[in-house]
Amino acid sequence: DAGVTQSPTHLIKTRGQQVTLRCSPKSGHDTVSWYQQALGQGPQFIFQYYEEEERQRGNFPDRFSGHQFPNYSSELNVNALLLGDSALYLCASSPLGQGANEQYFGPGTRLTVT
Amino acid sequence: LAKTTQPISMDSYEGQEVNITCSHNNIATNDYITWYQQFPSQGPRFIIQGYKTKVTNEVASLFIPADRKSSTLSLPRVSLSDTAVYYCLVGDPRLSGGYNKLIFGAGTRLAVHP
Numbered sequence: 560d561a562g563v564t565q566s567p568t569h570l571i572k573t574r575g576q577q578v579t580l581r582c583s584p585k586s587g588h589d590t591v592s593w594y595q596q597a598l599g600q601g602p603q604f605i606f607q608y609y610e611e612e613e614r615q616r617g618n619f620p621d622r623f624s625g626h627q628f629p630n631y632s633s634e635l636n637v638n639a640l641l642l643g644d645s646a647l648y649l650c651a652s653s654p655l656g657q658g659a660n661e662q663y664f665g666p667g668t669r670l671t672v673t
Numbered sequence: 674l675a676k677t678t679q680p681i682s683m684d685s686y687e688g689q690e691v692n693i694t695c696s697h698n699n700i701a702t703n704d705y706i707t708w709y710q711q712f713p714s715q716g717p718r719f720i721i722q723g724y725k726t727k728v729t730n731e732v733a734s735l736f737i738p739a740d741r742k743s744s745t746l747s748l749p750r751v752s753l754s755d756t757a758v759y760y761c762l763v764g765d766p767r768l769s770g771g772y773n774k775l776i777f778g779a780g781t782r783l784a785v786h787p
Contacts, residue, residue, distance in 0.1 A: 601777030649716045664716025
């Protein structure tokens with residue numbers, strides 16, 4: 560049973576560019592959340608998707624947007640990249656309403672903005 | 674959401690028992706306490722969750738006193754591979770119909786020495 564997978568593993572972008580990160584949830588999970596983790600800090604919640612809709616959003620600007628597909632996979636898009644967007648981006652999945660505090664995280668995508 | 678406070682770092686030696694305490698004075702009646710473990714360049718991993726008294730699984734034990742204003746994660750006989758960041762989170766898994774975002778603090782950096 561494959562766990563949460565993310566692609567790419569690493570990415571280097573230039574300020575002002577746009578980036579798309581991808582996530583496939585654990586088998587049987589229908590809810591996907593995205594987190595940003597800066598170096599030395601805990602993960603910060605970006606948003607959560609269920610039934611192809613954004614259900615909750617953290618304190619992130621509109622430059623951060625997402626999408627969920629019918630197969631439950633998800634994308635995170637970041638426009639107009641800033642140096643401060645450099646971080647590890649984590650995707651987490653869970654089955655809706657079942658011990659939602661237990662989320663399964665992927666290995667993350669390390670984004671570097673130069 | 675209840676705020677949590679935990680030590681920034683701890684040191685231990687192989688074979689010892691490690692106890693990490695988390696304070697959550699404003700915990701709500703429906704809140705559960707959850708601990709995650711994170712290794713470098715990996716996503717957090719769920720360790721244990723509890724509501725009151727004591728919970729034990731194959732990895733750790735979680736002790737929660739009657740007033741629930743704090744909790745202690747206990748790792749028996751740690752090894753070098755237990756070196757990681759440990760996060761204490763408090764929240765209601767049933768919040769907002771099951772949609773639940775995880776609020777991470779800075780966590781406790783545990784270093785296990787030979």
